[in-house]
Amino acid sequence: MENFPAIELLNVGKSYGRKNALEDVSLTLSARQCLALVGHNGAGKTTLIKIILGLLKPDAGTLNVLHADPGRRQFNQLRRNIGFLPEQVLFQKTLTGRETLAFYARLKGVAVNNLDPYFERVDLQDAADRRVGTYSKGMRQRLGIAQALLGQPKLLVLDEPTSGLDPVARQNIYRILDDEKKNGTAVLISSHVLTELDDRIDRVAILNQGRLVAQGSIPLLRHHINMRSRLRIRARQDTCESLVAAFRLELPVERISGEEILLRCRPDQKMDVLSRVMAMEEGILDIELVDPSLEEVFNAYSATGPAFREDSNG
Numbered sequence: 430m431e432n433f434p435a436i437e438l439l440n441v442g443k444s445y446g447r448k449n450a451l452e453d454v455s456l457t458l459s460a461r462q463c464l465a466l467v468g469h470n471g472a473g474k475t476t477l478i479k480i481i482l483g484l485l486k487p488d489a490g491t492l493n494v495l496h497a498d499p500g501r502r503q504f505n506q507l508r509r510n511i512g513f514l515p516e517q518v519l520f521q522k523t524l525t526g527r528e529t530l531a532f533y534a535r536l537k538g539v540a541v542n543n544l545d546p547y548f549e550r551v552d553l554q555d556a557a558d559r560r561v562g563t564y565s566k567g568m569r570q571r572l573g574i575a576q577a578l579l580g581q582p583k584l585l586v587l588d589e590p591t592s593g594l595d596p597v598a599r600q601n602i603y604r605i606l607d608d609e610k611k612n613g614t615a616v617l618i619s620s621h622v623l624t625e626l627d628d629r630i631d632r633v634a635i636l637n638q639g640r641l642v643a644q645g646s647i648p649l650l651r652h653h654i655n656m657r658s659r660l661r662i663r664a665r666q667d668t669c670e671s672l673v674a675a676f677r678l679e680l681p682v683e684r685i686s687g688e689e690i691l692l693r694c695r696p697d698q699k700m701d702v703l704s705r706v707m708a709m710e711e712g713i714l715d716i717e718l719v720d721p722s723l724e725e726v727f728n729a730y731s732a733t734g735p736a737f738r739e740d741s742n743g
């Protein structure tokens with residue numbers, strides 16, 4: 430299956446009165462990819478999601494979502510290929526989980542007589558015939574995800590998908606998203622929980638006050654602004670002294686204790702530093718390499734705002 434672009438936005442803008450909610454936003458998301466849309470409160474994430482879903486018209490720019498313009502009437506037909514989980518999942522409390530899912534299945538033209546696999550995927554099989562009013566917050570969230578998965582969508586748009594979920598349920602959701610990706614689905618996640626996204630997304634788009642300040646894979650964004658990785662080394666005292674002497678003119682070096690030092694190296698120095706440290710193998714007891722997290726990348730781009738797109742800046 431080809432990796433066609435599921436979302437292509439070019440120079441999209443939107444204001445509410447005099448408030449510029451989005452300015453000049455250009456964004457792409459391909460099939461089989463997971464993109465995280467991140468930004469502070471009020472950055473414009475919900476506005477962008479509403480525009481992608483065709484619920485809000487932009488004032489400027491061109492849009493292509495599943496090969497169509499979400500603003501056109503023909504897009505209504507395509508909506509059944511999109512699974513959407515809103516930030517606030519509101520269900521009718523008096524209906525059972527099964528009746529709820531059947532309601533959404535009918536809207537999407539999905540057969541209602543075989544909904545069990547959806548309940549199983551989100552671990553709600555034992556609660557499918559209970560009223561939603563008796564569900565916990567996490568169970569309602571999982572029902573919301575089952576609803577978004579109906580009919581094998583080509584595009585999944587999930588606003589805070591793991592909100593209210595325990596660690597096991599969170600892991601299950603990311604497993605489901607991986608399976609969906611393998612089946613060709615493009616996944617867009619909007620989230621504030623950056624710590625859990627690190628190893629789970631392919632690309633990130635950082636919105637800051639309505640502007641997209643960065644877009645690309647986390648390693649690429651780190652590399653672009655030369656963010657330093659931390660190399661924590663436990664070694665014999667004499668080796669620690671040799672390491673400090675060898676690197677102190679080149680890198681920030683911190684002696685944490687008699688047997689521990691911390692080096693901070695740029696992406697282009699990493700391999701060279703590692704091999705020089707490894708050459709002292711006899712005195713080295715342990716090495717831990719920690720790359721800057723998504724949270725650190727987000728903070729760096731949000732603070733300085735060096736606009737970066739992987740296709741325009743190399």
Ligand SMILES: Nc1ncnc2c1ncn2[C@@H]1O[C@H](COP(=O)(O)OP(=O)(O)OP(=O)(O)O)[C@@H](O)[C@H]1O
Nearest residue numbers: 445448449450468469470471472473474475476477
């Ligand atoms: N209907 C509206 N009328 C006026 N201003 C609005 C409207 N909706 C959003 N805004 C403003 O547009 C900006 C972007 O809002 P948006 O809801 O898209 O941000 P967000 O990134 O989703 O925020 P959050 O993380 O808090 O959900 C904010 O300044 C918000 O106050």
